[in-house]
Amino acid sequence: MKSATAEKPVSFLRAQVGGLPRPFWALWGGTLVNRLGTMVMPFTGVYLTQSRGLSVTAAGLVMAVFGAGSLLSQPLAGTLADRIGRRATLSGGMLATAAAMLALGYSTSLPAILASMLALGVVVDLYRPASSALVADLVPPAERPRAYGLLFWGINLGYSVGMTAGGWLAGLGFLWLFWIDALSAVVFAVLVWRAVPETRPEGTGEASGGFLVVLRDRVMVAFTLVVLGNALVYSQTMTMLPVAMTKVAGLTAAQYGLAMALNGVLIVVVQPLVSGWLGRRDPARTFALGLAVMGAGFALTAFAGSTPALAATIAVWTAGEIVTAGIAGTIVAGLAPAHLRGRYAGLFGLAWSAAAVLAPLLGGPLLELGARALWFTIGGIGLVSALGMLALGPAIRRRRQAG
Known part of the structure; x- marks a missing residue:
């Protein structure tokens, strides 16, 4: 007979990963493979300046073009997920990403690089709204926080390994990164196409109003x-x-990298342990708590002048990140009508694309004023967002009850 002690880890593992449908695990596996192969984007600046010989200004222009493409990406992806289907949008987006990656890898002139980066900006995250809608379609509401949390965990696990391998492979030649990234995207596309059924509700491909329907939802816009x-x-x-x-602060790149590694370690180790418990809490209050903790962690960065101090602040805001993991997707899925889940996820993704463009425009001038000006402002934004989430809580709870 197995001892009670031996049964406990098995029971815990079953509680964390059991009960989710097989197509979800195909989606999770494809996401993990894709993130294991995500090697190009973290090293794009280095590639453009070292391998292609671009100036810092020209590299900045290329990255701005990528950002413009990403702003188009999420509304387009959300519309496609609702019109042609989740599976077709995800698989097609991944195949397009593979093509754009290789085009960028073999581009040598600035016009070709600009065109490739614009295309990559549009297609690299086309999968996100479709993936979010698939989880909402496949997983019962009570299990969605756990499912979205597991996706978040898989993304971070794959990204951590991919970053490490990418840094090593970049020394052998940047073209390796492009081919591995493209191959992982193709594997993701094939896996989803073969193992994940189409889940878009029947008869909703021509849902009227497009994004105007989503923009008329005041709760979703506020969220x-x-x-x-x-x-x-x-x-x-x-x-x-x-x-x-x-x-x-004067830290070396190695010291900074060592401190930042704590973020990935904490997520990979802690997040699976708490996702089930967090998923049983009220989503709005939980999300607000996570935002407040994140804001506090970044505010404390104003006092970080050493590697241990930076690591301590990273531990704080990573705790907030872990608390929010899986909750945002759950809220979006609860607000969205089934036939508009792609568009709602697209609007959610647009917020992140916009932040990628706005964050350096906000942070750069603030850092010129001083570290405290930057980090106290960022902490304040986190606190205001948490208060806004608390104010939205009653409306979100009414929608859940009505649903």
């Missing part, structure tokens, strides 16, 4: 503004945080 605040806070990790810590 999108809250998400924009969240995205502006988190996007500093990819824009101003490395600059502030290396240029202002």
Whole structure:
């Protein structure tokens, strides 16, 4: 007979991953493979300046073009997910991403690089609204926080490994990164096409009103503004945080990388342990708590002048990130009518695309004023977003009850 002690890990594992439909796991597996192969985007700036010899100004122009493409991406993807289907949009987007990756890898002139980056900006995240809608279609409401949380965990696990491998492969030649990224996108497309059924509700391909229907939903628009605040806070990790810590606080790149590695470790280790418990809490209050903790963590960065101090602040805002994981997707799925889930997810994704463009425009001038000006402002945005989420809570709960 198995001992009670031996049964506990099995029971815990079953509670975390059991009960979800097989197509969800195909989607999860494809997402993991895709993130394992996500090697190009984190090293794009290095590739453009070192391999293609572009100036910093020209590289900035190329990245701005990518950002413009990403702003178009989410509304387009949401509409396609509702019109032609979730599976076709996701698989088609991944195949288009593979083609755009290879086109960029073999582009040598600035016009060709600009065209490839614009195309990549449009297609690289086409899968997101379709993936979000698929989870909402496949998974019962009570299990959605856990399902979205598991997707978040898989993305972070794959990204952590992909970043490590990408840094090593870049030393062998950047073209390796483009081919591996393209191959992982093709695997994701094939896996979804073969193992995930189409879930778009019948007879809704010509849903009237398009995005105007979504924009008339005041609760969803207000929630999108809250998400924009969240995205502006988190996007500093990819824009101003490395600059502030290396240029202002004086940390070396190795010290900064060591501290940032804590973010991925905490997510991979802690998030699966708490996702089930968090999923049973009220989504609006839970999301507000996570936003407040994230804001506090970034505000504390104003006092971080060493690697241990930076690691402590990272631990705080990572705790907030873990709390919010899976909750935002659950709220969007609860607000959206079944035939408009793609469009609602597209509006949600647009907030993140907009933040990627706005975050450096906000953070750069603030950092010029000083570290405290930047991090206290970012912390304030997190706190305001949390208060906005609390104010929205009653409306979101009424929609859940009505649904």
